[in-house]
Amino acid sequence: MGELQELARKLLADGAVKVVIGYEEGPRGVRPAFITTPKDADRLVFDERCVHNLTMYLTPTRKHIAALGKPAIIVKGCDTRSLAGLIRQSQVKRENVVVIGARCGGVLKDPSVKAAIAEDTVADRCRGCTIREPRLVDHLVGEPKPAPPGKSLVDQKIDELDAMTPEQRLAFWHEQLSRCIRCHACREVCPNCFCVRCLADKAEPLESSAHLRGNMAWHMVRAMHQAGRCVDCGECERVCPADIPLRLLNRKIARVIEARFGHRPDDDPESTAPIGSFQPEDGQEFIR
Amino acid sequence: MNLYQPYLMRVDEIIDETVDTRTLKLAFKDPAVAESFTFKAGQFGEYSVFGAGECTFCVASSPTRKGYIECSFKKVGRVTSAMRDVDVGATMGFRGPYGNSFPLDKMEGKSVVFIAGGIGLAPVRCVIWNVLDLRDRFKDVTIVYGARTVGDLVYKRELAQWAARKDVKLWQTVDPGGETPDWKGEIGFVPTIVGKAAPSPKDAYAIVCGPPVMIKFTLPVLAKLGFSDETIYTTLENRMKCGVGKCGRCNIGPVYVCKDGPVFTAAEIKKLPQEF
Amino acid sequence: MTRKAFITESDVRALAADLIAAGTRVVAPGRVGTPLGERIEYRVANKVDEILLGQDEPARSLKDFFLPPTDVILAWQEKKDQVELTPVSSTFAPQVIIGAKPCDAAALEIVDKVMDWDYHDELWFGRRAATTIITLACEGGDRSCFCTAVGLEPSGTRGSDVLLTPAAGGYSAEILTDKGEKLVAAHAVRFGADKGADEARAFAEKGRKRVDANLGLKPAEVRKWLAGHFDDAFWKSIALACHGCGACASVCPTCHCFDIVDECEGLGCGVRRRNWDTCQTAKFTMHGSGHNPRADQSSRMRQRVMHKFCIYPERFGEILCTGCGRCARVCPGGMDILEVVSKVNEMACGGAK
Amino acid sequence: MAETKILAFVCNWCSYGGADNAGGMRLKYPADVRLVRVMCSGRIDPVFIIKAFERGADGVIVSGCHPGDCHYTAGNYHARRRFAVFRELMIFMGIDPRRVTFSWVSASEGGKWRDVVSETVERVRALGPFEGYRGLTGRQHG
Structure with a gap:
């Protein structure tokens, strides 16, 4: 058995953890798995189809997972930034979870089909990845992998949008957001969306209807609430049943924050959040 | 026009029951509707404040009183907050009546025991007045009503009226510690007082309404007194939106509270999955 | 004809x-x-x-063309103490x-x-x-x-x-x-x-x-099993990966649950809308008091399966599912109704339990 | 030119005082503006601005204490970061940022308040009504 499965088996057998949150083979490709007995550890898989960011299963909103007992979780390098965020925001205590880092060389755009990582198969968010070897971990598994190829298309698309006229941009977003049906799947899979009661679940101030006015408000508010916290794991975009390019919004804001406040999401639980902190000398050229 | 279109109602009277509960008396704006509108004790409706939304309550007034309906509510959310803000003369909406009702025809000629806790008196009060307005058709009427504190007792004016009537046996109670120095009623939890009141199960029906915990402990007391589960009625309130079996949220297993209820016998409730 | x-x-x-x-x-x-x-x-x-x-x-x-994601059911306009309704x-x-x-x-x-x-x-x-x-x-x-x-x-x-x-x-x-x-x-x-x-x-x-070749089922047996296994441990086991997002319900051709909301269009006027809703979210059944009859995700998952394969068939003689498979294709947690129902079918027919 | 609807969110300690001061000094400015007083510019959530447009505002003014003057020490610094991001988001979504004026107005700056309002009104009147946003529900019924 592989290194990962052996480690999981041991953790469960020793009683160090009660559940290993990882990936297994499902009817339509790889999916999240919750392994609770040593003999089931065989079911675990880890390869380039493991696109899911599992860290949201650690948030206090997932009561049914917490009920299983102390978890171990399999994370990719990128996922550790979410984990660091959850620790930073007091949602997860580092000592309450065993972190198994898996070395990663990028995941697939279409995880339902097995394929090698290449320029045209790799998920866009993996391009330019700098964190292939997770650091915030208790155990590290897998062989070092080469960096995923290619340049981010999202950044390219943002540049295109920035170059458009405001009317064109508005038309673009109207077209995209008109497909939104307000299922809020983007929120539910997001490790940052751990609010006990989301603003969107209240009758005020957001309109819950799936018309363009309500959709614009929801996506702007969500983007604002993600500002400085989004780690671009791309889960919201992956799960959107309407294929709305949500990464464009979050990535744009991340770029604004980096340009203005010099902050990038990292895997350090001690770092400061850009929204929620300030510098007296922050730019204010837009303020009268 | 569609089935979600409410009747327009005028707020005729506002009665503060406790610090956080209030009763609104609503009259139909359309005289034709006022004339033709009928309902049965136990039925509910969707009350709305335009701009805030709809909310589900039983009709708290008796079907024997025509031309108006009353609802009693506690301020907990957006709609009930808006309902607290309306003034006399304001316009509200009402859809209904929906759901089944208490079997008054079956109860005729029998004794009736009413047991209620807190604001659970609202649906029971509807039946009480229905019975009292047709008093000669029923045998003994016993009412056991309790609340956490004296301040939490609703329909105080009517409690006084019932207390004054010779043809009604009224037991009022408050939870220990909830009494005031001049409190003349009982002190103790509703199930205990029911045991003390010990209404006869002979030819009798019981109507129980209140917080789940009160119902839970009252049912064994009634059973001990000899009431069968088929003669005990209660009403369930689940979150609802449509009131007519379409919106899909009020079901408890296979039972739709809006269509099969809200009135159930204890026997029916025991058969339900414990998900309410 | x-x-x-x-x-x-x-x-x-x-x-x-x-x-x-x-x-x-x-x-x-x-x-x-x-x-x-x-x-x-x-x-x-x-x-x-x-x-x-x-x-x-x-x-x-x-279903979008018969029960749109959002649909106006009436419009109102305040005029002094009066309210005027415009039915649609x-x-x-x-x-x-x-x-x-x-x-x-x-x-x-x-x-x-x-x-x-x-x-x-x-x-x-x-x-x-x-x-x-x-x-x-x-x-x-x-x-x-x-x-x-x-x-x-x-x-x-x-x-x-x-x-x-x-x-x-x-x-x-x-x-x-x-x-x-x-x-x-x-x-x-x-x-x-x-x-x-x-x-x-x-x-x-x-x-x-x-x-x-994908799935053989004995719907009557499945229904019977479901009716008798409301409190089965099975429900706890299937909902772990569920995010409660309701994407399944939004792509489902038969999921028809809805919400009714009022929205202002300015001062003293607005519309009442009927919007899609889903049993997979916690707020769906949340009482005003904060009490929630379906408090955890497994009970919400159970509701969806029960509604489709037990409650609706009992009420209306129809399975509330067309087997279109969209919910499985769209699920971010990789859950699959085919898998769930075939497990139920196995338990119902295979004599297990 | 037609009157527009401008909603102003002003902080209790400085900008509301500034507007008061403008009134006290009998400064004249267009009557298009309605004030909503909040305790601090840090309380002004971007969703307020969105909501204002949804309910029919043609323009929004957001105003708080000058940096360093916040009654709560740092509320306006926090607000500044948030607004910087929100403004860029608006631009990215294709919403005209000229419909929103961010400003610092102290309690003694009645003149500045008049200028902020006058400039905003002039700009928003030139842009015309913002029915385009409020009407995004596309009330078609089919």
């Missing part, structure tokens, strides 16, 4: 062109380009060449759906039952009455399809007014209802004499076999 005819693919397009030219709304599968790639959706066709007469399943079902009309302009999936057409008939349960939902049936559905037989979908397990057919006629089944040179057309007959009569020039019936039968047979 079904009769058969034949129509070529170019005549289907010509028929659509005639309808569009006459101002009838035509809804058909079409490609929608997004920055994330192309998707196929049922949508209003403005031009004939947008219509896709293929086998790909639209990402969303037809429940008569709708005619629309023709071309190229519907048989499962999506069948879903409408299934949901009809609840929409007519003692109270007649005028908005639903107004749209139903205004719509003529030309269905395109299905060759059997992918591995998540299981329509034959819930009593439907890839070439089934339920809910359709006209069923087109591929045959050499075009489609064998089965005219199933008065509405279908009326449409065909009005466009008689587009239809030829019946031919290709044998090919159509073979197509249907092939499709059925293909779907059959």
Whole structure:
């Protein structure tokens, strides 16, 4: 058995953890798995189809997972930034979870089909990845992998949008957001969306209807609430049943924050959040 | 026009029951509707404040009183907050009546025991007045009503009226510690007082309404007194939106509270999955 | 009173062109380009060449056109102490759906039952009455399809007014209802004499076999098991990966639950809307007091499965599922209703437990 | 030119005082503006601005204490970061940022308040009503 499965088996057998949150083979490709007995550890898989960011299963909103007992979780390098965020925001205590880092060389755009990582198969968010070897971990598994190829298309698309006229941009977003049906799947899979009661679940101030006015408000508010916290794991975009390019919004804001406040999401639980902190000398050229 | 279109109602009277509960008396704006509108004790409706939304309550007034309906509510959310803000003369909406009702025809000629806790008196009060307005058709009427504190007792004016009537046996109670120095009623939890009141199960029906915990402990007391589960009625309130079996949220297993209820016998409730 | 005819693919397009030219709304599968790639959706066709007469399943079902994600049910306007209501009309302009999936057409008939349960939902049936559905037989979908397990057919006629089944040179057309007959009569020039019936039968047979391979089910046994296992540990085990997002319900052709909300359009005026809602979120059943009868995700998951395979069949004699497989395709947690139901089926039939 | 509807969110300690001061000094400015007083500019959630447009505002003014003057020490610094991001988001979504004025107005700056309002009104009047946003529900019924 592989290194990962052996480690999981041991953790469960020793009683160090009660559940290993990882990936297994499902009817339509790889999916999240919750392994609770040593003999089931065989079911675990880890390869380039493991696109899911599992860290949201650690948030206090997932009561049914917490009920299983102390978890171990399999994370990719990128996922550790979410984990660091959850620790930073007091949602997860580092000592309450065993972190198994898996070395990663990028995941697939279409995880339902097995394929090698290449320029045209790799998920866009993996391009330019700098964190292939997770650091915030208790155990590290897998062989070092080469960096995923290619340049981010999202950044390219943002540049295109920035170059458009405001009317064109508005038309673009109207077209995209008109497909939104307000299922809020983007929120539910997001490790940052751990609010006990989301603003969107209240009758005020957001309109819950799936018309363009309500959709614009929801996506702007969500983007604002993600500002400085989004780690671009791309889960919201992956799960959107309407294929709305949500990464464009979050990535744009991340770029604004980096340009203005010099902050990038990292895997350090001690770092400061850009929204929620300030510098007296922050730019204010837009303020009268 | 569609089935979600409410009747327009005028707020005729506002009665503060406790610090956080209030009763609104609503009259139909359309005289034709006022004339033709009928309902049965136990039925509910969707009350709305335009701009805030709809909310589900039983009709708290008796079907024997025509031309108006009353609802009693506690301020907990957006709609009930808006309902607290309306003034006399304001316009509200009402859809209904929906759901089944208490079997008054079956109860005729029998004794009736009413047991209620807190604001659970609202649906029971509807039946009480229905019975009292047709008093000669029923045998003994016993009412056991309790609340956490004296301040939490609703329909105080009517409690006084019932207390004054010779043809009604009224037991009022408050939870220990909830009494005031001049409190003349009982002190103790509703199930205990029911045991003390010990209404006869002979030819009798019981109507129980209140917080789940009160119902839970009252049912064994009634059973001990000899009431069968088929003669005990209660009403369930689940979150609802449509009131007519379409919106899909009020079901408890296979039972739709809006269509099969809200009135159930204890026997029916025991058969339900414990998900309410 | 079904009769058969034949129509070529170019005549289907010509028929659509005639309808569009006459101002009838035509809804058909079409490609929608997004920055994330192309998707196929049922949508209003403005031009004939947008219509896709293929086998790909639209990402969303037809319910959007009968129970829109958001729909105005009335408008109000305050005037001093008075409120004026403007009811919305429940008569709708005619629309023709071309190229519907048989499962999506069948879903409408299934949901009809609840929409007519003692109270007649005028908005639903107004749209139903205004719509003529030309269905395109299905060759059997992918591995998540299981329509034959819930009593439907890839070439089934339920809910359709006209069923087109591929045959050499075009489609064998089965005219199933008065509405279908009326449409065909009005466009008689587009239809030829019946031919290709044998090919159509073979197509249907092939499709059925293909779907059959995915899942065999004994719905009555499943229902019985579900009715008796409300508190089974099974429910806890299947909901772990569930995010409670409700994406499954939003793409489901039969999920019809909704919310009613008021929205202001300024001061003293606004509209009341009916919006899609889903049993998968916590707030769906949350009481004003904060008490929630379905407090955890496993109870919400159970509700969805129960509603589809036990409650609805008991009430209306229909499984509230068409086996279209969309929920499995869209689930971010990789959950699969096929898997859940086959496990139930196994427990129900295999004597386990 | 037609009157527009401008909603101003002003902080209790500085900008509301500034507006008061403008009134006290009998400074004249267009009557298009309605004030909503909040305790601090840090309380002004971007969703307020969105909501204002939804309910029919043609323009929005957001105003708080000058940096360093916040009654709560740092509320306006926090607000500044948030607004910087929100403004860029608006631009990215294609919403005209000229419909929103961010400003610092102290309690003694009646003149500045008049200028902020006058400039905003002039700009928003030139842009015309913002029915486009409020009407995004597309009330079609089909």
